[in-house]
Structure formats: C-alpha cells, structure tokens
Amino acid sequence: MxxxxxxxxxxxxxxxxxxxxxxxxxxxxxxxxxxxxxxxxxxxxxxxxxxxxxxxxxxxxxxxxxxxxxxxxxxxxxxxxxxxxxxxxxxxxxxxxxxxxxxxxxxxxxxxxxxxxxxxxxxxxxxxxxxxxxxxxxxxxxxxxxxxYGTSGKNVQKAFVEHLKGLFDGDLDKMNAAYGLDYWSNRIDSWENFPDVNGTINGSLGAAFEEYQxxxxxxxxxxxxxxxxxxxxxxxxxxxxxxxxxxxxxxxxxxxxxxxxxxxxxxxxxxxxxxxxxxxxxxxxxxxxxxxxxxxxxxxxxxxxxxxxxxxxxxxxxxxxxxxxxxxxxxxxxxxxxxxxxxxxxxxxxxxxxxxxxxxxxxxxxxxxxxxxxxxxxxxxxxVNLKKHNKVALVVSNEALTALKWFPVDLNAAFQSSITYNDIVLAYYTQLYNLNIECDIVTPDMEGWTDYEILVVPALYSASDETYQELAAFVEKGGKLLSTFKTAVANEHLKISYEGTPKGLQETFGMQYNQFAIPSKTRLMSEYFTFEPDAEVQGFMELLEPDGATVLATYDHAPGDRDVAITVNEHGKGKAIYIGCMMDDKSFNQVILKIFTEQFDYPLSEYAFPIIVKKGINQSGNELTYIFNYSETEMAVASPTEGTSLREKRSVAKDESLVINPWDLIILENEQQ
The missing domain is CATH 3.20.20.80 (Glycosidases)
Structure with missing residues (x-):
C-alpha cells in the first residue's frame, strides 16, 4: 500500500x-x-x-x-x-x-x-x-x-454424506472403521440411510461434520x-x-x-x-x-x-x-x-x-x-508495509480445537471440563508475548509451516501421520520443538494411537506415556528450574516415561509410579522439549524463559511486559523498533538501538535512557547500512 x-x-x-x-x-x-x-x-x-x-x-x-x-x-x-x-x-x-x-x-x-x-x-x-x-x-x-452458523438441515446433511463418499472412495466399511462406529452399535449400514449427524455421540463423526461446516x-x-x-x-x-x-x-x-x-x-x-x-x-x-x-x-x-x-x-x-x-x-x-x-x-x-x-x-x-x-x-x-521475519512460530489447528471439544482435556467423572484448546494456546502465547518473543501463528495446512528455527506446538491432539512425520523431520534437521500435553494423541479421524503416545514422535521426544491424571495437591520439583515451594500443577498432568530424554522437572505427588513432568531430548541435529502439565503463571514464566535462553539459545529482550518490544523492516529497508508501555506508570528503558525517534523527531543513541509515558510508545528507525 x-x-x-x-x-x-x-x-x-x-x-x-x-x-x-x-x-x-x-x-x-x-x-x-x-x-x-x-x-x-x-x-x-x-x-x-x-x-x-x-x-x-x-x-x-x-x-x-x-x-x-x-x-x-x-x-x-x-x-x-x-x-x-x-x-x-x-x-x-x-x-x-x-x-x-x-x-x-x-x-x-x-x-x-x-x-x-x-x-x-x-x-x-x-x-x-x-x-x-x-x-x-x-x-x-x-x-x-x-x-x-451451525447449518445442519437436511440439505446440508445430504451434502455431507456425499462429502464422506468422496473422502472414503464410497467405501462404507472404510468409513465405519475410521470413525469407530461399531461402538454402541453406531455402525452405519448404507449411504442412503445415513442418520442425522446432529444426534451423533461419536466424536470422530461429529468432528468430521464440524470440519465439513x-x-x-x-x-x-x-x-x-x-x-x-x-x-x-x-x-x-x-x-x-x-x-x-x-x-x-x-x-x-x-x-x-x-x-x-x-x-x-x-x-x-x-x-x-x-x-x-x-x-x-x-x-x-x-x-x-x-x-x-x-x-x-x-x-x-x-x-x-x-x-x-x-x-x-x-x-x-x-x-x-x-x-x-x-x-x-x-x-x-x-x-x-x-x-x-x-x-x-x-x-x-x-x-x-x-x-x-x-x-x-x-x-x-x-x-x-x-x-x-x-x-x-x-x-x-x-x-506502511512493515515486514516481519520471525524465527518462532506457534502452531495451531482447527482440527485439534474441535477434537478437544469432543474429548476435553480435564474431563472428570462428572463429565465436566474447564480447560479448552484455546486456553492452552493462549497460555503459551501469553508467555511468549510477555517475554517479547515475537512469533508467527501457523497451521499444518500451510506451506512452509516448519520453515522456522523454533516451533511451539500446544495440544496438537489430532493430525495426520504426515503432520507428525513433518514435526519429526523438523527436529531431525536441526529444528527446536516445544510441545505440550495432549499432543500427537490421535490421527486426523480422532482415532487414538494404539502404538503409544505421543504418536509417531516417541523417538523425537525420547519419551512416552500411557497414564495421565487431574492433579491433587501436586507441586513441581526440579534441580534445573528454581520453582517456588508452592509451584502448582493445574488442571491436567501426563506421567511421562523417559527413554533417552533428560528430565527437567518432576511431580512431587503423582499417582502410580511415574513422576516425570518435563523432558528435553537431543534428536538428530535438533532438540525436542515436552511439557506434560499446566502450571501456575510464575512457574510457567520461568520454564519458558529458561527453555528459550538455555535450551534454544534464543536471544531474549532485556525487557518484559508491561514493556513490549516489536520489530520489523520498513519499505526503506530500515529496522523499526516499537517500544510500548502497557501500564499506567511512567517507565524508563535503555534504547535497544541507535536511530531516529520518529514521533519525537530526534536522534537516539544506543543504551540512551528513554522515558515512556503511561500508555504510550516510542518508535525508533535504525537506518541499515
């Protein structure tokens, strides 16, 4: 423009x-x-x-x-x-x-x-x-x-059946097997007598209909x-x-x-x-x-x-x-x-x-x-036309979101749940944002979605084998992967892996798990992280079993005989970290900070929220640095670069003290040689 x-x-x-x-x-x-x-x-x-x-x-x-x-x-x-x-x-x-x-x-x-x-x-x-x-x-x-808008009338139902015919090459047995419709006698006997999908209790079929919508x-x-x-x-x-x-x-x-x-x-x-x-x-x-x-x-x-x-x-x-x-x-x-x-x-x-x-x-x-x-x-x-060149991407998925609606993270005996897919996604995004780690937000549908140095993959519950293979190849070639609980559990039809979890990525992460729980009075323990005595596990926990991975944190009060919470694994030329639980904000901030600085060698800004720093290249080829103060308090920062303060129309030296008023910002333009 x-x-x-x-x-x-x-x-x-x-x-x-x-x-x-x-x-x-x-x-x-x-x-x-x-x-x-x-x-x-x-x-x-x-x-x-x-x-x-x-x-x-x-x-x-x-x-x-x-x-x-x-x-x-x-x-x-x-x-x-x-x-x-x-x-x-x-x-x-x-x-x-x-x-x-x-x-x-x-x-x-x-x-x-x-x-x-x-x-x-x-x-x-x-x-x-x-x-x-x-x-x-x-x-x-x-x-x-x-x-x-939730459209699901007879005309939409009929079109959905035609969509499924194409998806499964007209093979009804193939569809019944993919969605597990033998369970509770939900097997569909003919394309012509396909039942109203609005009544289904089968998560695979229900999620397929939402994808069709x-x-x-x-x-x-x-x-x-x-x-x-x-x-x-x-x-x-x-x-x-x-x-x-x-x-x-x-x-x-x-x-x-x-x-x-x-x-x-x-x-x-x-x-x-x-x-x-x-x-x-x-x-x-x-x-x-x-x-x-x-x-x-x-x-x-x-x-x-x-x-x-x-x-x-x-x-x-x-x-x-x-x-x-x-x-x-x-x-x-x-x-x-x-x-x-x-x-x-x-x-x-x-x-x-x-x-x-x-x-x-x-x-x-x-x-x-x-x-x-x-x-x-x-x-x-x-x-105008500011270009961003981020090294980090947050990977999101509509299919995983739908899957975790049908199969909630912390489902309890009362069939209640409090943690949604977006809760997990935004928990990770918030930590990146607060630490001034700029990222793109991508999906496995996109071309080049693995063309980054670091991928953060929260709760990718369901995906195709090809997607999991791409993640494994990303690490093998030197990528750095941070993933979370409820990742690589099921295929694209929400069929849970019988080959163990995380599906197709056990070698990549150097660990597996087959048990999980809702925590009760559970704290995080670590010789690597410095957790407070009240560092709390919240909502959900997977009980990880290392198989080559290094343990970074454990639980102090876990059911069964497994207590591993966070692992890191060198694989190929890259590195994969798996976080098996939710935690309190203070602990979470420390975990993300240490992972990025020490495990991923990512150069963090010296500032954190409420000072937010964003960078890009303008159409003149010069670097723009935005420094925001999201607070009601005047803040002083050292300039991260030399350049021109565009709104003040004056030159600024690197490390010069800059005062940012409440709810205000400074924009620096650094002319590139």
Missing amino acids: EEILYGVAYYYEYLPYDRLKEDIEMMKKAGINVVRIAESTWSTYEKNPGDFDFSTVDLVIDEMEKAGIKVIIGTPTYAVPSWLVDMDAEVMVTRKGSGRAIYGMRQSMDITNETYLYHAERVIRKLIERTAYRANVIGFQLDNETKA RLLVDDFLQWQADIVNEYRREDQFLTQNFDFEWRGYSYGVQPEVNHYKASKAITIAGCDIYHPTQDQLTGKEIAFCGDSTRSLKKDNYLVLETEAQGFPQWTPFRNQLLLQAYSHLASGANMVMYWHWHSIHNACESYWRGLLSHDFKENGTYREAVTVGNEWKELSSKL
Whole structure:
C-alpha cells in the first residue's frame, strides 16, 4: 500500500438526519482516509424483490471522492431481508438442538440454501457493477465475519454424506472403521440411510461434520469472490474480516472457520480485533490476532474492525486509543478501521459506541483519533508495509480445537471440563508475548509451516501421520520443538494411537506415556528450574516415561509410579522439549524463559511486559523498533538501538535512557547500512 489507511465503518442509512458533509469534515480533521460501507443494509437497498435503490451508496461514494476519502464496499449478504424469508422459510438456518432459526437476528441464514444464494448473487452483482468502476473504491469486503452458523438441515446433511463418499472412495466399511462406529452399535449400514449427524455421540463423526461446516465457509467466500472478480479492477483488493473465538472479546482460534483455507478466496487478509481496555489493556489480543492474520498470506493485513469506545468498560483511558492504533501497525497492519463512526440511535447495538457518541460532538476518544490520524499522515511512508521475519512460530489447528471439544482435556467423572484448546494456546502465547518473543501463528495446512528455527506446538491432539512425520523431520534437521500435553494423541479421524503416545514422535521426544491424571495437591520439583515451594500443577498432568530424554522437572505427588513432568531430548541435529502439565503463571514464566535462553539459545529482550518490544523492516529497508508501555506508570528503558525517534523527531543513541509515558510508545528507525 502507498499509505497507512485510517478509517471507520460509516452507515449513512442509520443517521437520524443528513449530516454527511459535516461528518466528512470531522473525518478529514481526524486524518481518516477510508470508510467501509454497505455490508449491513441489504433490506434498504432491495426493499422488495428486484426493486433496487443504491442512491445512498452513490451519495456516500460521491461525497467521499470529493473529499479524497477512499471507500471499501462490503457485500450485504450477512443479514437477509424479511421478504426473502417469507419467500422461502428454509432460508433460515437449521441448527443442532434448536431447529430452524426465527427471523430477526443477523447471520441466521443457511449459506447453502439455493433461494438465498440466488438473491444474494443478484444483490452482489447489482452493487458491484454500480461501484467497481468508481476511482475511490479501493476494494471489497466479502460478507461479514462469515461462518456456517451451525447449518445442519437436511440439505446440508445430504451434502455431507456425499462429502464422506468422496473422502472414503464410497467405501462404507472404510468409513465405519475410521470413525469407530461399531461402538454402541453406531455402525452405519448404507449411504442412503445415513442418520442425522446432529444426534451423533461419536466424536470422530461429529468432528468430521464440524470440519465439513468449515469447508462450507471456504466455498461460500470463494463463490462470492468469483462474482466480485468479474467486476473488480486489478488495483482493487478482496478481503474478509475474519474474527476469532468470542468470550466478550477476541479470544484465540476461531472454532468455526479455518482462516488459512478460507483466506484463499481473498487477496489481502483482514480481521476484527476487539479487546479489553482501561486497566485490562495488555496488547496481547491485538498481537495474537495480528500475528495470526499476518501469517495467512505472509504479508501485511487490514484491521477492518476494532473498537473506538465500544461498551462502557472499553472507553479508553487517555492515550490508549493511540497506543492501540500503533500496536496494530507493529504487528504488520496497513489499516486500522473503527466500528464504527457514530453511535447509532436505535436497534440492538445502540450502546456499542462508535468514535462519536450519540450527540455527534467531539469527545476525548475522537480528539485522540485526530492525534493518531495526523501523526500517520506525517509518518505513513516510514510505517506502511512493515515486514516481519520471525524465527518462532506457534502452531495451531482447527482440527485439534474441535477434537478437544469432543474429548476435553480435564474431563472428570462428572463429565465436566474447564480447560479448552484455546486456553492452552493462549497460555503459551501469553508467555511468549510477555517475554517479547515475537512469533508467527501457523497451521499444518500451510506451506512452509516448519520453515522456522523454533516451533511451539500446544495440544496438537489430532493430525495426520504426515503432520507428525513433518514435526519429526523438523527436529531431525536441526529444528527446536516445544510441545505440550495432549499432543500427537490421535490421527486426523480422532482415532487414538494404539502404538503409544505421543504418536509417531516417541523417538523425537525420547519419551512416552500411557497414564495421565487431574492433579491433587501436586507441586513441581526440579534441580534445573528454581520453582517456588508452592509451584502448582493445574488442571491436567501426563506421567511421562523417559527413554533417552533428560528430565527437567518432576511431580512431587503423582499417582502410580511415574513422576516425570518435563523432558528435553537431543534428536538428530535438533532438540525436542515436552511439557506434560499446566502450571501456575510464575512457574510457567520461568520454564519458558529458561527453555528459550538455555535450551534454544534464543536471544531474549532485556525487557518484559508491561514493556513490549516489536520489530520489523520498513519499505526503506530500515529496522523499526516499537517500544510500548502497557501500564499506567511512567517507565524508563535503555534504547535497544541507535536511530531516529520518529514521533519525537530526534536522534537516539544506543543504551540512551528513554522515558515512556503511561500508555504510550516510542518508535525508533535504525537506518541499515
């Protein structure tokens, strides 16, 4: 991109009165140079079947063009008009356990329904042919936070059976064996009499159906891309605002979409990032989502949605909006866009507040956006197109996530569980983040996913034999592998290994195990790590049996006759470490720190959270170093490099003392010789 894009979602159709020109004046003052429109208002553009009115779209594009503001057009297909449901009730999604959805909510349609697809294609074509030729329309967003929405009606069930036929070459016995359907007399006797998968208790079949639902998202986005590609210019991009697991904010891997596979339909990766602020602002969620989205195309990405004010607990403290904005850029974003410009005055998201409050007047958050936008105007050429070259990758898997939903980590006699896949993933990511170990986030689906010096592989419960072989080869050739409990337990069909665990990696790790437990008053012991007397094992523990590996830590109160918790093994030219349990944060921090510094010879930053350091190479070939202070306390640090402090416009010497204000940052540019 030629410049950093700074923008907002803008809904002229939601305004209580016409204030377009006034809004544009305020946008210009804030340095806003792009808006996203149209993705939410199908029923406004087509009030009756075939009766199209895009006058508001034309008006907004016209006025933005006069003001020099770029426009991203969203296809308006994620919320259907009521007349479409009246036309065909089966447009509404049928879900497991709840039946057919009732009209009212967005994202409640069946994305495979033929009536929906027919009318969705028509409105897409009408909108894109009307806007693609416009000079200030720079790209298109396909749909919005797309998922399959749990669709599992008869049409989807039938298509899933055809999918399984292809997967198993029409061999029913092969499928029954792969999924273990002889158990509890779940064996399926014919393709024609295939039972409703919504009722299955078989984890292999259930996980296969969830994987198929993710494939529906891939197909749906590619279908939309193919339509838009008939109209868009070569200089116009295609994107999608991928979101993440939602726990009141963006939290880990999205269970319902394989972002890497789905991103094949688009030309530039995009995402939604929502996160805590005020005293809970850490930057971790911004970094995780950014590292994940950047890795999809191994290139810069777009933040299509993030909060401005959001809910009351997200009204940012002074300087936090600025800190957040730069945090996106430090992960490789080329655009930051708020949802949304103005707080709307009715409907269900009236109190999910935009950059402006309901009175449309300037407020503290808007004034801070003015600071951000005008700094970016000046610094854009230095900050745009930042490239990251990380030596570490965190390996994640939609299939492992689904598997550990069906077979929870700490399942107890009451059939209850508290540890999820994303809990484990984020526990490891948090330690890397806090120690300033920058990483990419990759999946075994990606080409080159093992092209790193260090792989961190949390809870890769299920994968193909080929994936496990690639991990073994990675270590054999000199790679450094850190993996955790519940890794390499089962194959891609969730069939647990009868050859021992970790499946296919016992020689690599120099250990195996065949027992595990939920800890009770169990502490970690070690001559290598310096654990506190109360170092606690939490949630789950595997009882490791070394076979060539060196023991790094043990349990003091383990069931049975095995007490090994952490091992390290030299294998081939590389090294593999296995951590068999969850633990308290203080112990965990020490374990990761010592593993990276002493076992993996990784040069750590001298700083740790709340000082976060991120680096990259800008388009001039110079190294940029971002130093963030995620705290309410003024912090002093020694400059890690010489260079120019871009925001202060002054030279800085290496090791010079730098003072960073609360919730603030310094950016250093070091010109490369």
